[in-house]
Amino acid sequence: MKKQAKRIVSLVLALAMLALCALTFASCGEKDYVYVTIADEKGNIVVAYEKVYPKELTADAALSAAHEKFYEGGSDGYASAESSYGLSxxxxxxxxxxxxYGYYVNNVSPNSLCDAVAVGDHIYAFVYTDLESFSDKYSYFNIKTGEASRGSTFELELTYLDYDENWNIVKKAAAGAYITIDGDRTEFVTDENGKAHVKIAEKGEYVISAESDTLTLAPAVALITVK
Structure with missing residues (x-):
């Protein structure tokens, strides 16, 4: 009887999650878009704040659309399924x-992939690189896009998310992290407040991120246009 009761409870929970997803789905118009960033199993940014047009305004649909557009194998590179935590x-x-894996919407962890998103939201998903202690920390800059003049200095602030003793999410300054430009480490390092002053000599569009020798960071992303 106990086993049967557990099965019934599991079935009810699964049906409830499916119903929740159905309620959060919203049909998209042709102009409904979100931004997506994806980091792969090596910690490399493979999709950097790219605009996509998902079929529904959910995190799941946005990530699926990003794979269809940017992954060599299209939709075969992405999958989700119901779990005890919802759509995962x-x-x-x-x-x-x-x-x-980890995924965030506007730097906040959603309940599940079927959570609704809004036009212009940023969905970030990453593959854990540390599969032993799962020490990967989601990180982000204070800006997603920006402009700078050639040879001028601009400021970035790097934050990462951690847990306190009660497993509440807390924000921390990512000190001592090296700024990367188009994947290459630079001499620009964040201070104790997570701030770095960056200078780029040549005009162009650059993907800015950061890496640390002491933290396993899911890489932050900022697109900077130098004029």
Missing amino acids: LTKLWGTENGGS
């Missing part, structure tokens, strides 16, 4: 690792 990632950028 099962494959990201072609990697299946038993569910070790």
Whole structure:
């Protein structure tokens, strides 16, 4: 009887999550868009704040649309499925690792992939690179896009998310992290407040991120246009 009761409870929970997803789905118009960033199993940014037009305004649909547009194998690189936590990632950028992924909407962790998103939201998903202690920390800059003059200095502030002793999410300054430009480490380093002053000599469009020798960071992303 206990086993049967557990099965019934599990079925009810699964049906409830499906119903929740159905309620949050919203049909998209031709101009409804979101931005997506994806980091792969090596910690590389493979989709950097790109605009996509999902079929529904959900995190799941946005990530699926990003794979269809940017992944070499299209939609085959992405999958999701119902779990005890709701709709969850099962494959990201072609990697299946038993569910070790992270995803955020506007730097906030949603309840599940079926959570509704709004036009212009930023969905960030990453594959965990540390599959032993799962030490990967989501990080982000204070800006997503910006402009700078050639040879001038601009400021970035890097934050990462951690947990306190009660497993509440807390924001922390990412000190001692090296700024990267188009994947290359630079001499620009964040201070104790997570701030770095960056200078780029040549005109162009650049993907700015950061890496640390002491933290496993899911890489932050900012697109900077130098004029």
